[in-house]
Amino acid sequence: MKYLLQGQETERLKFRLLVKSDFEDWLPLFREEKVAEFLAFDTSLSATELCEAWFQKIFHRYENDLGGMNVLEDKITGKLVGQCGLLVQEVEGESRLEIGYSILPEFWGHGFASEAAQKCKNYAFENGFSESLISMVHVDNIASEKVARKNGMQLEKTLPDYKGCPANIFKIEKKEWDFQKST
Numbered sequence: 001m002k003y004l005l006q007g008q009e010t011e012r013l014k015f016r017l018l019v020k021s022d023f024e025d026w027l028p029l030f031r032e033e034k035v036a037e038f039l040a041f042d043t044s045l046s047a048t049e050l051c052e053a054w055f056q057k058i059f060h061r062y063e064n065d066l067g068g069m070n071v072l073e074d075k076i077t078g079k080l081v082g083q084c085g086l087l088v089q090e091v092e093g094e095s096r097l098e099i100g101y102s103i104l105p106e107f108w109g110h111g112f113a114s115e116a117a118q119k120c121k122n123y124a125f126e127n128g129f130s131e132s133l134i135s136m137v138h139v140d141n142i143a144s145e146k147v148a149r150k151n152g153m154q155l156e157k158t159l160p161d162y163k164g165c166p167a168n169i170f171k172i173e174k175k176e177w178d179f180q181k182s183t
Contacts, residue, residue, distance in 0.1 A: 002065060002067075002129070003065075003066075003067035003068070003085070003086035003087075003088070003097070003124070003129060004017065004062070004067065004068055004070060004085065004086075005070045005084075005085060005086070005119065005120065005123055006070060008070075008119060008123060009075065010115045010116065010118075010119045011115065012074060012075055012076075012112070012115060013072045013073065013074065013075060013081070013112065013115060013116055013119075014072070014073045014075055015070040015071070015072065015073075015084075015116075015119070016070060016071050016073060017062065017068075017070065017071065018055070018058050018059075018062075018068075018069060018070070018071050018083065019071075020055070022071060022080060023051060023055065025079075025080040025104075026051055026054070026055075026080065026083075026104070027047060027048065027051045028104055028105055028106070029051075029102060029104055029105065030047040030048075030050040030051050030054070031047045031105075032105050034140070034141075035050075036050050037138065037140075037165065038138040038140070038141045038144070038165075039054075039102070039138075040138070040162070040163040040164055040165045040167075041053060041054075058083075061087065061088075066087065066088040067085055067086040067087045067088050067097070067098075068085050068086075068087065069083035069084065069085040069087070069100060069102070070083060070084060070085045071083055072084055072103075072112060072116050080104065081103060081104055081107040081110075081112050082101065082102055082103035082104055082107060082112055082113065082116065083100075083101070083102050084099070084100065084101040084102075084113065084116035084117060084119075084120055085099075085100055085101075085120060086098070086099060086100075086120055086123070086124055086129065086133075087099075087100045089134070089136065091134070091136070091159075091162070091169065092159075096130075096132075096134050097124060097129055097130040097132075097133055097134070098133070098134050098135060098136055099117050099120045099121060099124075099133055099134070099135050099148075099151065100135070100136075101113045101116055101117050101120075101135075101144070101147060108143070113143075113144070113147045114147050114150045114151065117135070117147055117148075117150075117151045118150075118151055120133075121133055121151055121152070121172065121177065122177075125174050125177050125178075130174070131173065131174045131175075132171055132172065132173045132174065133153075133171070133172055134153075134156070134169050134170060134171045135147070135148040135151070135153055135169075135170045136162065136167050136168075136169055137167060137168045137169075137170060138165055138166065138167055138168075139158065139165075139166040139167065139168055145168065145170070148170035149170070151170075151172065152172045152176065152177065152180055153170035153171055153172045154170065154171060154172070155168055155169070155170055156169045156170065156171040157169050
């Protein structure tokens with residue numbers, strides 16, 4: 001449970017672990033066009049099947065200390081607005097720490113992904129988890145690319161086939177983060 005941010009907060013958000021009872025609140029994400037593709041899921045699955053696969057993936061990460069997505073709750077309303085977290089990923093044979101984020105459609109465009117991703121970046125570097133962080137973004141997912149760039153990340157490279165999809169890898173080094181904090 002090393003990489004999880006449960007109990008952490010930002011100005012507007014609280015981080016907590018995903019629980020089975022979050023299923024119905026999370027389901028609307030998978031009704032959106034392109035979401036399955038952007039998350040490298042089987043696009044032939046129904047929204048319910050995609051959500052089930054998502055939950056299995058998250059709980060597998062929790063149980064195997066591979067980081068994981070944290071539920072993001074609005075501090076005022078208590079509503080689930082999205083998920084964000086630090087994920088241990090295998091990229092080209094190398095173990096890397098990723099900042100992942102997904103926001104429910106009704107909350108798109110409100111800055112929640114950027115706010116949560118910045119918290120994950122700071123948390124990871126402050127706790128010495130890694131000397132660099134990445135965000136893996138489907139090449140057509142412009143909104144997620146903007147979040148990565150706003151989080152101080154630069155395009156490291158494009159992989160034509162990462163888990164069956166073309167993906168851009170955005171990266172920030174701890175030394176860049178240190179420099180940004182000092183200016």
